Amino acid sequence: MSVWRKRLFEQIGDVFQEPQVKRTRTAHDGYFLCPKCDTHQLIPCQNGVHCSSCKLTIEVECRDLTIDFIQHMLDMVRSDHSTCKPGGRVAVTTMAGDMVFLTWTCSDCQQLEILL
Numbered sequence: 077m078s079v080w081r082k083r084l085f086e087q088i089g090d091v092f093q094e095p096q097v098k099r100t101r102t103a104h105d106g107y108f109l110c111p112k113c114d115t116h117q118l119i120p121c122q123n124g125v126h127c128s129s130c131k132l133t134i135e136v137e138c139r140d141l142t143i144d145f146i147q148h149m150l151d152m153v154r155s156d157h158s159t160c161k162p163g164g165r166v167a168v169t170t171m172a173g174d175m176v177f178l179t180w181t182c183s184d185c186q187q188l189e190i191l192l
């Protein structure tokens with residue numbers, strides 16, 4: 077169900093684009109809220125992350141999907157652009173029809189990096 081994956085990634089994009097969204101869109105321990113029921117946090121499960129309330133499962137490569145983890149991924153891709161001027165944008169990118177990725181684009185060299 078790539079629609080929920082997309083909504084989750086959009087949510088993550090918002091959090092990293094506008095710091096004030098951070099507090100309202102995530103639970104206190106940094107887990108993101110379920111994009112379907114909007115009340116429970118997404119906890120790690122076998123295939124990705126899972127909502128214990130509405131039973132939604134979103135397949136992601138990372139099971140421990142938290143603000144800290146995404147921040148760590150961002151720091152890693154940014155370090156590859158240490159010679160670029162600082163700045164960039166986290167966004168949701170759809171490729172090959174319905175493949176949804178969380179990406180970061182360097183505002184200096186315009187290179188697209190896939191985070192998730």
Ligand SMILES: [Zn+2]
Pocket residue numbers: 110111112113114115116127128129130131132
């Ligand atoms: Zn839910």
Ligand SMILES: [Zn+2]
Pocket residue numbers: 157160182183184185186187
């Ligand atoms: Zn760059």
